[in-house]
Every structure is written in C-alpha cells, then in structure tokens.
Amino acid sequence: MVSVTEEELQNKSKGELIKLAGQLRDRRNELNQKASKRASKRDDLNAETREKVDEAQEHREKRDELNEQVQEHKEKRNDLNAKANELFDEVEEKKSDLELDEGKDIEELESEIEDLEFKQQTEVLSTEDERELIEKIEEKREKLQARKEKLDDSEDLDELVEEAEEVRAEASRHHEKVTELADKAQEHHNQMIEAYREADEIRDEADEMHEKFVEAQESADQHHEDFVRVQKRLRELDKQEEEERKSEKEKEREEAKEEAEEIYQQFKEGETLDTEDLMKLQKTGLL
Template sequence: MVTKEEVLEEYGLDQLDESRNVSLSEEELENDSKGQLIKKAGQLRDRRNELNQMASERASKRDDLNAKTREKVDEAQEHRESRDELNEQVQEHKESRNELNAQANELFDEVEEMKQDLELGSGKSIEELKEEIEDLEFKQQTEVLGTEEERELIEKIESKREKLAEKKGKVDQSDELEELIEEAEEVRSEASTHHQKVTELADEAQEHHNQMIEAYREADEIRDEADAMHELFVEAQEAADQHHEDFVRVQKRLRELDKEEEEEKKEEREAKMEEEREEAEEIYQKFKEGETLDTEDLMKLQKTGLL
C-alpha cells in the first residue's frame, strides 16, 4: 500500500507544514485590538490562499491519476474482450476438430473393414509373393533337380502365382478403398488444421489474459496513489477551509468593532451637541438679560440656531 509521503515524493509536491498554519483563539477574537485583528486577518487570508493552491495542485494530480486508472481499466477490459472473443473461436475450432476427428475415425474404421473384406491385410504382400516366385524360378533355372523335386517346385511356383493373381485382382478391385483412404486422410488433415488454430488462438488468448491481469494490477497501483493523493487534498482543503472560516470570523469581529466605534462616535457627537446646546442657552439667557456678547459667543448662538 502506497503511503502519502511516498506519493508526495514521487510527484514532487510539498508536504503540509502545520507549523505555518495560523491559529485563532476565542480570547484573541474577543480581546485583541482592531489593529491586531487586521493583522491576523491578513495572515489567515494569505495562509488560506496558500493552502487552497496546495489543495488545487493535489486535486489536479488526483484527477490525473484517476484518469490514468480509468485508462488502465479500459485497457484491461479491451484485453478481456479480445481474450473472450479468441476463446470463443478456440471453442468453435475445438468443436470442428472433434467433429472432423470423429468423422475421420469412422472413415478409417470403414477402411479397416474393407481391408478385412478384401483380406488385403492377411497373408503375404504382393511384393513378398513376387520375390518368392523369382527365387523359386531362379532355383529351377540354376539347380539340377530330380523329377520329384522339380515337380514340387513347379507346384509351389504355380500356387504362389495363383495367390499373386488373386491378390492383384483384389487390389485392382480396391479403387473404392483408395478413395476412402484418401477421404479419411483429408478429413484428418482438416482436423489437424483446426487443432493448429486451437493452439495458436489459445496462445493468443492467454497473452491477452496476461496483459489484462497486468493492466488491472497497474490500475490498482495507480488507484492507490490516487486515493493517497485524495487524502492529501482533503488534508490541505480542510486546513484551507479552517483558515477561511477563521478569516470570516475575524472580518465579522472587525465589522462589529467598526459598528461599536461608529456608535461611540455618534454618542460623542450627540453629547458634544448637547453640551454646546446647553452652553448656547446659557449665552442666550445672558443676551436676553442685556449682557454684551463677544464674537465667539455670537458664533456659538448661530451654530445652535438660537440667533
């Protein structure tokens, strides 16, 4: 099983350095100053972007590996289909071979039966009979024989000549046998051709089977790498999501602080306006009582609308 570290090394990707991650505690979120939070938000944003880039690279590599896995599975499937098609052809040729062998066996059985009927297989062959006759005739011509011996020799020669003539007659009548033998041999030859195809196609089917097994093995290896790369992607993406979540929390807190500042400023403005209004009323009262006002007092009355 491939490890995440091995996958990172193989594809030249950086490991996730957790020491560079930016943390955010509830205490920091509630108590840090606006300036500190603005700095923290920048750190969270920058680290989030780095982690998103890392996650994107890992996702891209994972998708490439998944695509290669599918290619290998498709390749294996093609070999499977080729193997199955070839095995079907093997079966067809086997059936044809077996049928032809059975047919050839029947024909050769007929040949043997016909030979037995013609008795061509029994006794001496035509060539043997010819040689024996020639030997006996040579003996008759070259040796001095008594009357009885010569008569017996002549009878032997005549007997063998009769057997030879009978044998030749049967052979002359065996054209049908020769045709049957030829047909049987042709059928057997055709069966051998189918057997040769069985051997060739079976070897080819086995080669596709071996390639299918190898393709599935490679697909499993690549799938393991893709799974490890997906774990690495999730690792980076979850860290990026956490940084984004913290970044959003800081931004929300900053908006709250901005709102609080606005409210404080508003309260200050209102308090100042109230103070100015009260001071202007005092000046206006003095004015009504006939006191002389200086320029600054007059401006204060104009500002509050009392003059």
C-alpha cells in the first residue's frame, strides 16, 4: 500500500511528491481494476445463485404437483379398496346364504322324482300310499326348485366375485401409481434440497467476493484521496515557486533601478560611462 502522512506531504521535495503522486495514481488504478474484476465475479456468482434458486423452485413445484397426484391416487385407491371390501363381504354373505355345499344336486333330485312318478304310474297303490307318494314327489319338486334358484343365485355370485376382483385390481393399479409418483416426488425433493445447498454455497462465495470488492474499492478510494492531496500540495508548491520567481524578479528590478540611479548620478556629475553602464540606463529608462 502506498500512503503519505501530512508531515511527509509538507516536508517532501517537489520531485519526491511527483514520484509519490505517480505511485499513488498507479496503485489507485491497479486497485480499481482489481475491484472491477471482483465486482464482476461477484455479479456472476449472484447470477449463478439465482439460477440455482430458480432450479430449486422448479423442483419444488414439480414435487408439489406430484404429491397432489399421489394424494389423488391414494384417495381413489382407498375408495376402491373400501368398495372391494364391501363387495367381498357381500360375496361371503351370499355364500353363507346359499349353502351350496349342502344337500343333493339337481340330477339326483330329478332322478328320484322320475322314479317316484314311474312308481305312481305303474304300481297299484292304496289311496293312503298314493297320497304319501304324491307328497314325496311334491316335496322333492320343491327341493329341486329351491336348488335351481340357488344355482341361479350362484351365477350372480360369480359375477359379484368378478366385480370385486376387478375393483381390487383397479385399486392395486392406483397403489402402483402412488408408489411410482411418490418415488418421483422424493427424487425432485432431493434435487430441490441439493440445489438450495449449492445456492447457499455460491451465495457465501459471492458474499466473500463482495467483501473483497469493498476492501479493494475502499483502498482505491484512499489512494485516490492521497493522490488528490499530493496534487494539491504540488499546486501549492508551484504557486510558491511562481511567487518566489516574481519576488526575485521584482528584487532584481529594484536592484537594477538602484544601480542605474547611481550610474545616472555619476553621469550627471560628469563621469564618463562605459557601454555597459549606458545599457543599464537605457534598460531602466533613465536614458
């Protein structure tokens, strides 16, 4: 660092001050250039910080958008699972009502009815026996009809099971979507965190560069102030020299005038003057 105290400013010679002014000017220019480069670097870092913040914001928006979709698919999945559960409960209830594993099958009942009807047609029965036979036939026909109705209901049951399984499958597809979208949302969240971390690092670097810029600029300003002070002192010295030259010339004129007056007095007294004396008289206007 080039500097000058007030004592040095007053005591240094003009030549020394001219040299010092040059040093201050050069150092000031060097520091201004350094400050300019640091300001440019700081601005570049701040721009890079803004880019990273914008990048982080984009990831935040994508994450939030995906999380909204996750929530939508979760709600659909939950609704479908609830519906599937209701359907499967209904299936179990219908199975219990049908009791399909109990009782004789249709073919067996039809065969028994045919046998009884054949017996009724071919055998000679008493009135009591025939009435009992007719009652058995009617009873078996009622069981056959009930069995057929249960089988019809069982076909509806198959459709209900198929519907329940389709609903459950659709719920599973929404669950897969939830997992897929949640993974993507987490990925964007991680990228957002990383972008913010990088932005903080670059911002710290930019702040450090700004401090260096201020340091260089303040030093440049100080050198400029010292340069101005030296220049002002040089102008004062120039003015002093000018005044000294004027004073010296005035003194020389006064001395020349006094000398000329003495020569003129000698001339008036009749003394012979040489050429140099005559020129002195002419120069002062006494001749």
